Amino acid sequence: MILACAALYHSHTPSLHRRTSMTQxxxxxxxxxxxxxxxxxxxxxxxxxxxxxxxxxxxxxxxxxxxxxxxxxxxxxxxxxxxFFASKIVRHQVSQDGTEKLLLEMHDGENVECVLMREEKRQTVCVSTQVGCAMGCVFCASGLKGLKRDLTTGEILDQILRLDRLLSIEERITNVVIMGMGEPLANLKNLIPALLTLNEKGGMGLGARRITVSTVGLPEKIHELGEINIPFNLAVSLHAPNNDLRNEIVPVNKNIHLERILQAADHYFEKTGRRITYEYVLLAGVNDADEHARELGELLTHRNAHVNLIPMNDVAPLSLTAPSAPRTNQFVETLNSWNVNATVRKRKGADIDAACGQLRLEQESGGNPNLHALEINS
Structure with missing residues (x-):
């Protein structure tokens, strides 16, 4: 099956002058x-x-x-x-559902993305931790050009300040998810001080349960995060119920293995008392079969876990698609039969392609709609 990264809605906001150094x-x-x-x-x-x-x-x-x-x-x-600010706003896109996405240019000309998602009683921001990504997940645009560099603590927090200034006077940030570009735990040295500032009363003052860190699953780093002894939410991007399939979807798994990830997540739960969320992008014909749901249910049935199912965005020219609604519902029912709690993530910002990495990739590819392709066996 051939995967391609789709073009985005093209914003006409002009690119701003690049800075080549930052002395302050x-x-x-x-x-x-x-x-x-x-x-x-x-x-x-x-x-x-x-x-x-x-x-x-x-x-x-x-x-x-x-x-x-x-x-x-x-x-x-x-x-x-x-x-005061680390970045300049290069593009600002607004969805019909109120989701807003920023493409930010850092002092060295590198671009990162962040997103504001509005719901009735919450305003959630999603921020990046790296320029690019080294994990190589085949469905994700963030890593198609590899990893450029880590973001500093200030550059991580800068995204939150930029998004905060998009809110009306009646609104405030209620939740932060570290799920944008990059692997957060690969930049833990800069992420931890940012998390502490978000949590401190003298900083953003957000409770730990309102802050979620997503990871592809780096066992040693999960242990390190747990040692802070602040119960941030941990979301593990699983995407497959066995090593053979996960090696294809998440190539770094070849050097990690599911068993070690699950053991580290179990330790995190024991340390913090916070239930683990397992994220699972549903790819039609790849990881959405009944047997996959049964395997996943068997893995998690005795764990205090929640599965967040994420249907793949159906955006041309991607040949990879989301499963049908009945197939997705069957996957949920199978997990429930194993006493595993599962929900399907609501799509936000679909009309501005708010999935991480896509806007940066288009910007750096000159707006070319036929960007990159990868192969995955199915």
Missing amino acids: RLITDLSRDELLAWVEATGNASYRADQIRRWTYGKRVSSFDEMHDIPVTLRASLAKDFT
């Missing part, structure tokens, strides 16, 4: 302790650090000048030593 540090790269040390080194009272963080994460300002209860001299020092 991002304010979002600093932890509270680092900012406190800087504030005291400039001869200011220590409480100013918390004021600056409240302005950065709790109010929707876009520059240090807008922090009106900070002394002018301190604002000048901030502007001299730090940059």
Whole structure:
């Protein structure tokens, strides 16, 4: 079966001038302790650090000048030593369902994507952790050009600040999912400080249960995340119920294996008490058969787990498609027969192709609708 990455709706927002270097540090790269040390080194009272963080994460300002209860001299020092935003907005797409997607250009000209998803009582943002991806999942656009680099802590948080400023005065970010471009746990050194800032009362102040980290399954890193002892939600991108099939869909599995991933996830649950979510992209004729559902049910029946089924987006010219609704429902029923809780993810932003990696790929391919193709045996 041939897979191809589809073209996106083409935004006419012009590309902005590329920056080739960044001499100033991002304010979002600093932890509270680092900012406190800087504030005291400039001869200011220590409480100013918390004021600056409240302005950065709790109010929707876009520059240090807008922090009106900070002394002018301190604002000048901030502007001299730090940059407020890491990025420039290259494209901004808005879906009919209220989903908004940003393509951001970083200081070195690399592009990343982030998404705001609106529902009646929640506003969820999805952010990236790397430029590109090295995992090679065959259905995903993020890794078609390989991995360019990790994002810094500040660049991860920068996406959240950009999306936060798209909200109306009545809205606020309620949930954060680390499910954009890249493998989050492969950049854990920069992700952990970002997670802590999201969770801290002096940062975004989001409860751990409102923050979800998605991973293809890196056992050692899952253990490391668990050792923080903050019960963030963990979502493991499984996509297959056995090693042979998963090796085809998620090539890095050849060096990892399902058994080790499941053991690490079990340990995470024991450590944090947080139920594990297993994500499973349904690919018609590849991993959606009754036997696959039975195998998956057998794997998870004795685990405290939830399966999030994600039908593949049907976008031309992809030859890979989502299963029919009856086939998807049968998959759910089979899992339920094994006492495994399963839901089908609601599609958001379909008219702007909000799946991660596609907008960046189009941007870097000059808008060519016939981008890349990969093969998978089925």
